[in-house]
Amino acid sequence: KQEVTQIPAALSVPEGENLVLNCSFTDSAIYNLQWFRQDPGKGLTSLLLIQSSQREQTSGRLNASLDKSSGRSTLYIAASQPGDSATYLCAVMGDSSYKLIFGSGTRLLVRP
């Protein structure tokens, strides 16, 4: 049974810091991995999608890496801003599945 874990659960950093969010999964037979952002009480915004054959994806100040064999992904945020404050969720889709399995998220606060 696939399980997704995100560490840390919460993070508070001063503006301008570079930071790394971690995601681990127990079953390496994945089709893709997605990182989402969720603002309080809102829906999910897709940030980056990495196919199982890829090692990383980049969008602006965000970079996500995938190491399928070790069951790990990281989301790197460069030069953090107060507007980056949100909960970041990692989710995997299995090879033979259509559902996303989510971690519990990392709650990020960027202090001005």
Add this chain to the structure above:
Amino acid sequence: DAGVTQSPTHLIKTRGQQVTLRCSPKSGHDTVSWYQQALGQGPQFIFQYYEEEERQRGNFPDRFSGHQFPNYSSELNVNALLLGDSALYLCASSYQRAQYFGPGTRLLVL
């Protein structure tokens, strides 16, 4: 291009009642998935509809049922509501397995 839309945005029901939530997928998407998100947790998969049939189901009781219409829009029905059904219900549409989420419906069961 409109994204995924959901209605209503908020809903208050009492225990034992029934509720219907609605979702319109992103243009060009033929698949709709439903997720339940409890406070402080990640979303949990309820089921997915494709070609008007339930293609995959998560670990939810039969009180949760759904439907997909020929225009790909979808409904989620929950019968005999329990206090524990209070959550944010998220709809996601997809084409070839990349999922895009709507704003959600916040359901409160009293």
